[in-house]
Amino acid sequence: MTPVATPFFFYLLAATMIIGGILVITRKNAVHSALALITTLLAQAGLYLMLYAPFVAGVQIILYAGGIMVLFLFVIMLISIERTIKERQFNHQWLIGIIAAAALGGLFIAVYTKGQSLFPPPKGPMTYIETDNTQRVAALLYDQHTGMYMFSFEIASLLLLVAIIGAVVMAKKRI
Amino acid sequence: MHDLIQYIVSYLSSDKTPGASGNIFWATVYILLVFAGASVAVICMNWLERKILAHMQVRLGPMRVGPHGLLQPIADAVKLLLKEDIIPADADKLVFWVAPFIVVLAAFTVFVVVPFGPTHAITDMNIGVLFMLGVSSLSVLGIVTAGWASNSHYPLIGALRSSAQMVSYEVAMGLAVVSAILMTSLNGIGAYAVGGPDTSGIGTLSMIGIVQAQQAQHTWFVFKFFPLGLIAFAIFAIAMVAETNRAPFDLPEAESELTAGFHTEYSGFRWSLFFLAEYTAMLAVSSIAVTLWLGGWLRPFPNLLHGAIWDFVFSLIPGLAFLGLAAMCFYNVRRMPKHPFFKIQTMGLAGFGVVLGLIGIILFVPPVRVRVGDIFWFVAKVAAFMYLYIWYRGTFPRYRFDQLMKVGWKVLLPIGLGVLILTAAAGIIGLKMATPVALTN
Amino acid sequence: MDAMLHISTLHYLVLSAALFLLGVIGVLTRRNVIIVLMSIELILNAVNLNLVALSHYWQGMSPRLGGGFGDVHGLHGQVFAIFIITDAAAEAAVGLGILIAFFRNKETVNVDEVNLLKW
Numbered sequence: 001m002t003p004v005a006t007p008f009f010f011y012l013l014a015a016t017m018i019i020g021g022i023l024v025i026t027r028k029n030a031v032h033s034a035l036a037l038i039t040t041l042l043a044q045a046g047l048y049l050m051l052y053a054p055f056v057a058g059v060q061i062i063l064y065a066g067g068i069m070v071l072f073l074f075v076i077m078l079i080s081i082e083r084t085i086k087e088r089q090f091n092h093q094w095l096i097g098i099i100a101a102a103a104l105g106g107l108f109i110a111v112y113t114k115g116q117s118l119f120p121p122p123k124g125p126m127t128y129i130e131t132d133n134t135q136r137v138a139a140l141l142y143d144q145h146t147g148m149y150m151f152s153f154e155i156a157s158l159l160l161l162v163a164i165i166g167a168v169v170m171a172k173k174r175i
Numbered sequence: 176m177h178d179l180i181q182y183i184v185s186y187l188s189s190d191k192t193p194g195a196s197g198n199i200f201w202a203t204v205y206i207l208l209v210f211a212g213a214s215v216a217v218i219c220m221n222w223l224e225r226k227i228l229a230h231m232q233v234r235l236g237p238m239r240v241g242p243h244g245l246l247q248p249i250a251d252a253v254k255l256l257l258k259e260d261i262i263p264a265d266a267d268k269l270v271f272w273v274a275p276f277i278v279v280l281a282a283f284t285v286f287v288v289v290p291f292g293p294t295h296a297i298t299d300m301n302i303g304v305l306f307m308l309g310v311s312s313l314s315v316l317g318i319v320t321a322g323w324a325s326n327s328h329y330p331l332i333g334a335l336r337s338s339a340q341m342v343s344y345e346v347a348m349g350l351a352v353v354s355a356i357l358m359t360s361l362n363g364i365g366a367y368a369v370g371g372p373d374t375s376g377i378g379t380l381s382m383i384g385i386v387q388a389q390q391a392q393h394t395w396f397v398f399k400f401f402p403l404g405l406i407a408f409a410i411f412a413i414a415m416v417a418e419t420n421r422a423p424f425d426l427p428e429a430e431s432e433l434t435a436g437f438h439t440e441y442s443g444f445r446w447s448l449f450f451l452a453e454y455t456a457m458l459a460v461s462s463i464a465v466t467l468w469l470g471g472w473l474r475p476f477p478n479l480l481h482g483a484i485w486d487f488v489f490s491l492i493p494g495l496a497f498l499g500l501a502a503m504c505f506y507n508v509r510r511m512p513k514h515p516f517f518k519i520q521t522m523g524l525a526g527f528g529v530v531l532g533l534i535g536i537i538l539f540v541p542p543v544r545v546r547v548g549d550i551f552w553f554v555a556k557v558a559a560f561m562y563l564y565i566w567y568r569g570t571f572p573r574y575r576f577d578q579l580m581k582v583g584w585k586v587l588l589p590i591g592l593g594v595l596i597l598t599a600a601a602g603i604i605g606l607k608m609a610t611p612v613a614l615t616n
Numbered sequence: 617m618d619a620m621l622h623i624s625t626l627h628y629l630v631l632s633a634a635l636f637l638l639g640v641i642g643v644l645t646r647r648n649v650i651i652v653l654m655s656i657e658l659i660l661n662a663v664n665l666n667l668v669a670l671s672h673y674w675q676g677m678s679p680r681l682g683g684g685f686g687d688v689h690g691l692h693g694q695v696f697a698i699f700i701i702t703d704a705a706a707e708a709a710v711g712l713g714i715l716i717a718f719f720r721n722k723e724t725v726n727v728d729e730v731n732l733l734k735w
Contacts, residue, residue, distance in 0.1 A: 097644030
């Protein structure tokens with residue numbers, strides 16, 4: 001299917017993500033930060049759809065925006081105390097933090113400008129199929145011949161079990 | 176003008192949804208139609224709920240506002256729009272304003288993938304069911320922020336209870352949905368059989384693909400692997416009532432326990448947004464249930480009563496349904512009191528009957544009859560689910576919150592897991608018995 | 617201007633780098649533990665965007681193999697992104713559990729007051 005108005009949507013979603021990210025790290029009120037993070041995650045799901053990855057977009061909406069952020073909002077509401085809004089919100093080493101992040105940014109710029117020759121643009125017309133993306137991801141995960149991530153999948157389920165037990169034990173009053 | 180008609184006619188005979196063909200104009204038209212349709216459905220639900228609940232409780236319901244209370248929803252809407260807009264003193268104004276919109280957006284965005292027919296959907300995403308479940312889980316965020324932003328303890332408790340309930344029943348819904356998706360992969364599926372002829376064993380998440388799988392397998396999934404399809408359908412039907420905070424799972428918004436829960440502090444237009452979102456979410460999860468288990472737009476008994484004659488008979492049913500409604504209107508016109516005060520109401524009811532009759536006659540015309548049949552069957556099945564919702568509300572007592580969570584986690588989740596494992600086992604055994612060669616590649 | 621209008625993979629990589637930097641600034645400068653955890657989620661999302669953008673690039677570069685599902689050439693990035701999302705869920709749950717346990721003892725959510733082991 002032919003994409004429509006790609007630059008407009010890319011810049012719109014990218015601007016939403018950047019503004020959401022800035023709001024996450026600068027708001028005093030944790031609930032406002034959580035709402036800004038939700039907008040960032042939903043804009044990212046839109047970008048995944050533009051990158052012809054609908055399954056990852058669906059997983060992002062249902063897990064990240066619909067699961068993890070609900071967990072964050074629950075915890076914010078259960079332990080949020082009024083005086084956190086009136087306290088100092090940036091710590092004492094904020095300047096060193098920003099300098100370190102700027103150094104990291106300089107490293108990124110250097111890598112992207114010097115390493116651009118490693119990723120030549122594709123030669124022919126790029127046609128992407130998205131009508132069977134879920135089936136192909138499933139083939140890569142589960143299939144006998146083309147799949148190679150079955151073991152990682154099992155370990156991920158074990159990791160989730162450990163996380164469930166860990167979260168329940170940590171939050172109990174008396175073990 | 177002639178070009179416009181030509182354009183419309185040439186599009187109406189295409190075989191792709193507007194999203195698949197990248198057509199922005201028709202996608203916009205479909206979006207507006209679905210939006211208007213959902214809003215009209217919510218208004219009808221308002222009237223129907225009050226009348227049906229009243230008749231179940233041996234009383235009459237609203238009778239004054241229009242003939243038999245038909246204008247009651249409009250009166251309610253006018254009242255809600257004219258109410259004073261109160262915000263609590265220390266409430267967070269931005270979040271208080273945003274919360275109803277999150278819930279409404281989440282409820283309406285779901286309709287992008289709902290299939291009213293083989294090509295009558297706004298678009299058909301590859302991840303249709305996953306998208307619907309995910310976006311409907313975003314309404315939990317709106318409820319939690321609404322409860323928190325009201326800065327008062329009843330809304331906060333109601334919001335936390337409501338979101339805990341919705342998150343718990345989403346797990347049971349997800350397991351039931353996965354059982355149904357498993358059933359799509361057990362025979363090769365028609366137009367969505369990707370990758371060539373040897374594709375038995377490949378399922379699909381797309382909504383149109385699921386109904387086409389039911390069409391290709393000649394069975395609705397509620398009857399497949401009896402009783403597994405039925406149990407999965409029952410789990411989803413119970414979980415979807417809890418998901419939309421409706422009776423008997425409506426403790427978070429019960430007036431006698433929590434003074435209306437998370438929308439206590441919302442009045443007027445903002446409350447009507449919550450109301451709109453709740454009924455639209457009911458329509459959305461009913462659409463999922465109809466698509467996954469009840470065959471979507473397929474007419475009843477496609478195998479038992481097949482052939483051109485039965486197709487013709489079943490295609491007359493939409494028109495007959497509307498003519499039946501018109502006949503009911505005229506019967507009630509005769510029963511109206513003959514007092515001069517009631518003249519306008521009688522004329523109004525007769526006019527309504529005439530409009531319904533005209534719609535019924537239009538639905539008999541052959542080109543319209545062929546196109547609208549799919550949409551009619553889908554809407555009829557969703558309407559049956561809406562009646563079930565109202566019936567539950569009039570019949571069952573309310574669950575206490577701990578009983579509610581116990582049912583969600585300790586009853587529905589194990590049964591859902593059991594149905595999933597048994598469905599997978601039944602499918603593998605069926606595949607092995609049918610095609611012993613296909614699994615040894 | 618024309619380079620800015622045609623969206624290439626580099627655009628996505630730069631966007632993901634910008635998000636990563638925002639997340640790093642959030643982790644290094646904020647005192648509220650919940651906002652630090654949210655900045656970590658921003659970092660993980662930036663990494664996910666990077667992976668999916670490069671998966672898109674590799675899908676474009678690979679030749680279309682025959683029918684069936686043999687053509688999974690460029691999808692490794694998407695599978696890795698799914699695993700990262702799963703992992704982020706587990707980490708958020710355990711992190712918030714630790715936060716609740718700590719809050720029950722000290723009644724504060726500031727990172728610089730977690731100094732019980734200071735000499």
